[in-house]
Amino acid sequence: MRMVDLIEKKRDGRELTTEEIQFIIKGFTDGSIPDYQMSAFAMAVFFQGMTERERADLTMAMVESGDQIDLSAIEGIKVDKHSTGGVGDTTTLVLAPLVAAVDVPVAKMSGRGLGHTGGTIDKLESVAGFHVEIDKQEFIDLVNKNKVAVIGQTGNLTPADKKLYALRDVTATVNSIPLIASSIMSKKIAAGADAIVLDVKTGAGAFMKDLDDAKELAQAMVSIGNNVGRKTMAVISDMSQPLGYAIGNALEVKEAIDTLKGNGPKDLEELCLVLGSHMVYLAQKASSLEEARHMLEEVIQNGKALEKLKVFLSAQGGDGSVVDDPSKLPQAKYVVDLEAKEDGYVAEIVADSIGTAAMLLGAGRATKESEIDLAVGLVLKKKIGDQVKKGEPLVTIYSNQENTEEVKAKIYESVKISKEKVDAPPLVYDKISR
Numbered sequence: 241m242r243m244v245d246l247i248e249k250k251r252d253g254r255e256l257t258t259e260e261i262q263f264i265i266k267g268f269t270d271g272s273i274p275d276y277q278m279s280a281f282a283m284a285v286f287f288q289g290m291t292e293r294e295r296a297d298l299t300m301a302m303v304e305s306g307d308q309i310d311l312s313a314i315e316g317i318k319v320d321k322h323s324t325g326g327v328g329d330t331t332t333l334v335l336a337p338l339v340a341a342v343d344v345p346v347a348k349m350s351g352r353g354l355g356h357t358g359g360t361i362d363k364l365e366s367v368a369g370f371h372v373e374i375d376k377q378e379f380i381d382l383v384n385k386n387k388v389a390v391i392g393q394t395g396n397l398t399p400a401d402k403k404l405y406a407l408r409d410v411t412a413t414v415n416s417i418p419l420i421a422s423s424i425m426s427k428k429i430a431a432g433a434d435a436i437v438l439d440v441k442t443g444a445g446a447f448m449k450d451l452d453d454a455k456e457l458a459q460a461m462v463s464i465g466n467n468v469g470r471k472t473m474a475v476i477s478d479m480s481q482p483l484g485y486a487i488g489n490a491l492e493v494k495e496a497i498d499t500l501k502g503n504g505p506k507d508l509e510e511l512c513l514v515l516g517s518h519m520v521y522l523a524q525k526a527s528s529l530e531e532a533r534h535m536l537e538e539v540i541q542n543g544k545a546l547e548k549l550k551v552f553l554s555a556q557g558g559d560g561s562v563v564d565d566p567s568k569l570p571q572a573k574y575v576v577d578l579e580a581k582e583d584g585y586v587a588e589i590v591a592d593s594i595g596t597a598a599m600l601l602g603a604g605r606a607t608k609e610s611e612i613d614l615a616v617g618l619v620l621k622k623k624i625g626d627q628v629k630k631g632e633p634l635v636t637i638y639s640n641q642e643n644t645e646e647v648k649a650k651i652y653e654s655v656k657i658s659k660e661k662v663d664a665p666p667l668v669y670d671k672i673s674r
Contacts (some may be wrong), residue, residue: 243267243277250284258297265301269400275650282404282413290418295460296467298418302426305400309349309376309432312454314383316345317523320433321515322424324457327445327595328482332360333496334504334512335519337549340388341539344523347383348390349431357595357604358612361392361532364613366490366569370558388552399424419455419459428465435471435522437515438462442669443480445591451476451669458672466674471517474672477511478665481589481624484508488603488617490569491638497566500546507623507667513537514668570615572638577621578651582627587658589624594635597650601639616640618651625664 241263250256260583264281267273290298310507311318319339323329336346350372351358357363364627373391374382382389395643402454429438438461441447442454458474465472477483484505488497498504499512503651539545546563554560562568598604602613621633628634635651637644 242614243273243281247280247284250281255291256294256297258293261294261297262301262304264270265298265305265400267401269305278404278407279413282408282411282416282419284455285418286413286416287414291461292467292473295418296464299422299425299429299464300468302398302400302404302422303430306396306398306430308430309397310349311380311432311434313380314345314347316343317434318345318347318432319435319437319519319523320348320428320431320517321437321439322428323439324424324441326441326467326483327357327598328484328487328492328602329441329479329590330484330486330492330496330499331439331509331512331515332361332619333363333493334499334508335516336390337390337500337552338512338536338539338545339516339519340386340524340552341428341545341548342520342523342525342535344520345383346388346390347379347432349393350390351393356393357487357492357598357617358614360390362596362612362614363489363492364558366493366555367553367558367567370556372556374556382555386548386551386555388548389556394481395525397430401426413651416461420457421464425461425464425468427507429468429470433470434542435519436465436473437522438472438474438516439511439515440474441479442476443478443591443665444593445482445595446479455670455672458670462672462674463669471522473522475511475514475518475668476672477514477668479591480665482591482594482620483511485620485623486617487598487619488601488638489612489614490571491617491619493562493569494566497546497549497563500540500549502540507629510667514671518671559612570610572615572617572640574637574639574642576637576639577633578635578637578648580622580630580632580657581652582657583630584627584628584657584659585661586622586624586626586634586655587660587662588656589620590654590656593650593654594618594620597647597654600647600650601637601641601644613640622655623664625662627661
């Protein structure tokens with residue numbers, strides 16, 4: 241078998257066999273297939289695409305290129321959730337304890353974030369003492385005992401994907417549905433989940449800004465998951481504006497606490513109920529999505545979800561009392577309201593631009609070496625469709641630097657006010673189960 245023949249085959253739009261795909265991924269991983277040939281192959285896939293079977297084979301070849309996490313010692317069906325990312329994406333902080341509160345095991349492997357705010361682990365580390373440096377046995381024991389634990393990404397998971405992504409990044413082949421879908425799904429499958437719920441974002445703050453592209457990606461990932469024996473469903477949700485109100489690490493933890501109390505932003509609560517219902521349903525704890533949703537609403541109302549958050553934080557060394565007293569979270573030195581310059585209705589909040597404003601405060605990492613300030617960030621006071629009067633607060637800035645003029649300018653640039661009333665965008669555009 242020769243790589244040049246396989247490049248030619250895919251260039252001409254023909255279907256590769258399972259063995260040929262395995263040969264490509266194994267050779268690229270061990271270095272016997274050079275970067276220039278893999279670049280040519282990625283470009284051929286970019287233009288010719290892949291069949292459902294090819295995508296599934298590519299995904300599993302990348303899974304098998306490295307370690308695979310065995311979660312079989314955890315009782316029950318393990319359901320993972322993956323979001324394609326956005327601004328103010330606090331869902332995991334709410335979902336993990338919420339779903340665990342109805343006895344669905346949440347064995348979550350999370351990372352740190354590059355970009356607007358930290359990743360899930362950075363946010364959780366806003367709670368004094370909380371840590372994810374636990375060994376595999378303790379991780380399994382915690383999930384069996386409490387139904388929830390979060391561990392940092394460890395081991396040599398999907399090295400082929402890491403190597404291929406680095407190549408795609410410099411060869412203009414990132415935006416290929418088969419390559420994006422297999423990249424995301426290979427990591428989820430290697431992490432050991434039995435079932436996967438995908439939150440595919442669309443809009444200005446999302447990777448997939450176009451709704452049709454988001455649907456195509458969601459369908460590709462759902463197809464891969466189901467073809468390799470993982471029950472998989474997807475929700476396509478809006479990221480034309482930030483989800484919830486808070487953008488920043490400790491601020492998002494406080495918002496998650498409020499949501500589990502039933503007092504959080506309605507859009508964040510609703511999306512968590514939608515995603516959580518899919519997780520509960522796939523875990524076979526409910527016979528329908530409607531029953532699953534009712535179960536989740538009940539544990540918010542009776543306080544069990546909030547109590548589960550406290551147990552989860554404490555079990556991993558965190559100060560669980562922040563759940564009762566969020567003022568124990570890191571606090572910013574300066575709190576400044578940014579006021580509207582005119583009357584009208586909020587017509588647009590450019591999500592990624594607002595995220596950049598939060599990063600300028602120190603809420604996120606521009607590079608891997610950047611240090612995050614856990615206390616800082618932004619809290620929106622208005623969302624798209626809301627009426628606003630001149631002088632009313634648009635956004636509250638939480639900062640540890642006195643001069644925030646650059647941040648203010650970025651926010652004013654990101655929030656558009658219209659004289660005409662504007663409808664809020666839909667929160668959920670579609671749900672895909674096959």
